[in-house]
Amino acid sequence: MKDIIDLIGRILIAIIFFYEAYDSLFYYEETKEVMTSYGVTWNQDFLLVGSIIFLILGGLLLLLGYRPGLGSFLILCYWIPVTFIAHSFWNDPPEEQRIEAILFMKNLAIIGGLMLVYVNGSGRFSIRRLFATTKVK
Numbered sequence: 001m002k003d004i005i006d007l008i009g010r011i012l013i014a015i016i017f018f019y020e021a022y023d024s025l026f027y028y029e030e031t032k033e034v035m036t037s038y039g040v041t042w043n044q045d046f047l048l049v050g051s052i053i054f055l056i057l058g059g060l061l062l063l064l065g066y067r068p069g070l071g072s073f074l075i076l077c078y079w080i081p082v083t084f085i086a087h088s089f090w091n092d093p094p095e096e097q098r099i100e101a102i103l104f105m106k107n108l109a110i111i112g113g114l115m116l117v118y119v120n121g122s123g124r125f126s127i128r129r130l131f132a133t134t135k136v137k
Contacts, residue, residue, distance in 0.1 A: 006123030007065075013113055014063035017075055021055035024048060038085050054078045062117060065126020072118040076111065083107040 024031045032044050040047065054074045061071025087107060089100035122128065 003124035007125040014059040017059035065122030
């Protein structure tokens with residue numbers, strides 16, 4: 001049962017990052033405008049393309065269970081700074097603080113889930129284990 005829960009958890013976490021990558025790519029110019037509004041103006045194209053690559057590659061590694069620690073690390077390199085930049089509720093006006101605090105806490109929970117995957121690995125259902133247990137004749 002633990003291995004099935006590990007797999008379902010990895011799938012659900014990976015979906016978040018695939019959607020984030022899709023959204024950033026599909027709304028590329030709008031995402032750059034949002035970056036500017038948060039004060040992220042240095043080399044926006046590099047940062048945005050790099051983050052999309054990290055999200056897709058990290059999401060794939062998590063989903064497949066191949067090097068889930070590396071996948072978690074790549075996503076954490078993106079997710080931690082974004083959490084503190086985009087959801088800095090302590091800097092927001094009072095009418096926005098509540099929703100931004102909720103979004104900040106949600107992102108902290110996702111960071112915790114990624115750390116659990118980083119420490120515990122992918123479980124029994126992974127591509128890496130499939131390759132290790134399959135004998136080619």
